Amino acid sequence: MGRMTRPEISVIGAGLAGSEAALSAAAQGVHVRLYEMRPAKMTPAHRSGDFAELVCSTSLGGEGEMQSKGMLQAELRSVGGGIVGSADQSRVPAGNALAVDREAFSARVTALIRAHPLIEVIAGEVERVPDGICVIATGPLTSDALAEDVQRLTGSERLSFYDAAAPVIDIDSIDMDIAWRAGRYEQSADYINCPLTKAEYLRFMTALEQARSHTPHDWEKLEFFEGCMPIEEIARRGVDTPRFGPMSPKGLDNPKTGRWPYAVVQLRQEDEGGRMWSLVGFQTGLKWGDQKEVVQLIPGLQNAEIVRYGVMHRNTYLNAPDVLLDTLQLKADPQKFVAGVLAGTEGYLESAATGWLAGLNAARLAQGLAPSVPPQTSMLGGLVHYLASANPKGFQPMNVNWALVPDPELPAGKRKWGKREKRPLMFRAGLQDFGTWAAAQGLDVKLPASVLEEKEASAPEPVTAG
Structure with missing residues (x-):
């Protein structure tokens, strides 16, 4: 042999x-x-x-x-x-x-x-x-x-x-009594839309302006370009800039009013089962605590559970x-x-x-x-x-x-x-x-005692011959 x-x-x-x-x-x-x-x-x-x-x-x-x-x-x-x-x-x-x-x-x-x-x-x-x-x-x-x-x-x-990501939200935490599903100009309803009044928009912009950004390591720093601009950088260009960019209300009739809102935040489905939705155009480098506070100022996301925070870094x-x-x-x-x-x-x-x-x-x-x-x-x-x-x-x-x-x-x-x-x-x-x-798979498995006890408790009774 x-x-x-x-x-x-x-x-x-x-x-x-x-x-x-x-x-x-x-x-x-x-x-x-x-x-x-x-x-x-x-x-x-x-x-x-x-x-x-x-x-x-x-x-x-x-x-x-x-x-x-x-x-x-x-x-x-x-x-x-x-x-x-x-x-x-x-x-x-x-x-x-x-x-x-x-x-x-x-x-x-x-x-x-x-x-x-x-x-x-x-x-x-x-x-x-x-x-x-x-x-x-x-x-x-x-x-x-x-x-x-x-x-x-x-x-x-x-x-x-590079990793330029927007926050991702658990759908169970989105208030659909406020938000609604629709595409622009009555296209397919692929997006969840969160409407803002002028007062809500200005409050959101103030919070965004005051929020703190993560300070990246030298090797993490990015050169921003127009297709990947953080929402906080867009906001620095003028109070109305986001409203003519990622927060544009054009083509989105609010079913409760029949009119376009003052501004809109859209969310796009990220997973096959529709459990996770990301904020469109909201890539951000804000600190996570500040990021959560800003996101929860958006109507419909006031109880948002962020399952993945936005980041901007070398990757x-x-x-x-x-x-x-x-x-x-x-x-x-x-x-x-x-x-x-x-x-x-x-x-x-x-x-x-x-x-x-x-x-x-x-x-x-x-x-x-x-x-x-x-x-x-x-x-x-x-x-x-x-x-x-x-x-x-x-x-x-x-x-x-x-x-x-x-x-x-x-x-x-x-x-x-x-x-x-x-x-x-x-x-x-x-x-x-x-x-x-x-x-x-032939692996040696050692489960915690609490899980083993529950597994045994839920096992069916053995069948004995009558």
Whole structure:
């Protein structure tokens, strides 16, 4: 018999996504070549050569059954995810959030990878995507040469180099007694419209003028152009400028008055199920607290729940709905997987989670198995479903949020769920479904005791022979 060879894959980038991808694939018995250009070539955002370096924040999100990131953390813990495990071992007090000592965290992840017998770390810049099965996880500062090769694989128009996003709202928090659905000049009703009187518009403009902007790092700064101007910059050009731009009321008859309002804010559907809606023309760099206050001054959005805040910063990401399957494979080349920010996610935890799934699926493909996707009731399943099915027009990266996960079925006689009622139900049901899926992939799953108890309590009574 000839010498048996072990299946192998490549992973480019040792940030949170790439590190988790390498650990996930290696856990399946696959040999991993992990490429990392640091410290030989640094980026403006990094300070060391350690893996999974946290650059801007120490927080991996809120914990517990009320938090969407808490649900994603629980899913990764249940399958032994290396990033969440290292975070748990490096945590520092931060109330109900998972925060870490950044240096200790990166050192733990680095040691975990370097000690793994199936992971081979290769130092140096990768300028071309390797042949064979590969996970591309190079983050928001992908090098120019590699970005050019990714453009070759996907098409140049599908790769963006900056993130200019508007706030995204959960539809359940939009007051449809005030807002209405319509297109301009009675075109198809594809938009939700929020009307403003002159007094409401002037109050909104004053708040927008006084709101504070996020101060970007030097490497994040953008050169604004007309098609991507932040709403606060448009407002600085004159009090009526937004009303003749993104807030124009032309062609929008308010059904309550039969006339055009003084100004209008439009929202466009962002996801397949119509749970998430973004403010058209409202890309913004405002601080998140100020952003929320300004948005909630818009009639119809006074109780708006923002599931993704607007941002303006340097970023490299693909138009995921155009180029990715929900398995995180490239449509153009299914041997290539993409994870993290490059795949269209926002946030450290989301990067790690997509890295875990890309690593698992790359390993399965290397072993002759079909890639698989968690159920949409899980937070990770909801996220990758969104990436593959979102509105590709003006696509912007997304963080996890409850609008990604279907609401539980309403009991008979109940009109509407309250957040504090439904989120724990979504958390437990989604985690159960994730665990069932993961076990079917042959993974060792360890669910929290509270979820196991609920699963046992809801199991049908065994049928015995009569």
